[in-house]
Amino acid sequence: MDQDVILYSRKRMELSGVEEVESFTDAEIVLLTSLGRVVVEGSSLKIESFSTERGALVILGEFDGFSYENPADDGRRHGFFGRIFH
Numbered sequence: 001m002d003q004d005v006i007l008y009s010r011k012r013m014e015l016s017g018v019e020e021v022e023s024f025t026d027a028e029i030v031l032l033t034s035l036g037r038v039v040v041e042g043s044s045l046k047i048e049s050f051s052t053e054r055g056a057l058v059i060l061g062e063f064d065g066f067s068y069e070n071p072a073d074d075g076r077r078h079g080f081f082g083r084i085f086h
Contacts, residue, residue: 002017003015003033003035007063007066011060011061011062013059013063014056014057015031015038015059017034018031018057019032019033021050021057022037024047026061027041027045028040028045029045029059031057033055035068036069036070038069039067039069040066041067042061042063042064043061044060044061045060045061045062045063046059046060047059
């Protein structure tokens with residue numbers, strides 16, 4: 001399955017390919033996606049909508065980071081947005 005991530009002005013994020021929301025707080029959301037575990041970091045984060053049928057998720061808040069986790073990385077987070085925001 002493909003995955004798209006669209007970020008609007010660091011205030012709204014739309015993701016496709018989301019299979020499960022593993023955990024969430026107002027500072028961090030951990031997702032299981034078709035391309036692996038994703039960690040979204042920020043403040044005042046909230047899930048606006050999640051369609052399990054379509055795998056579509058919309059998150060609102062102030063975004064500080066986005067990264068894919070790889071168990072072989074010993075907890076280090078990498079990714080395009082992770083490098084930009086950290």
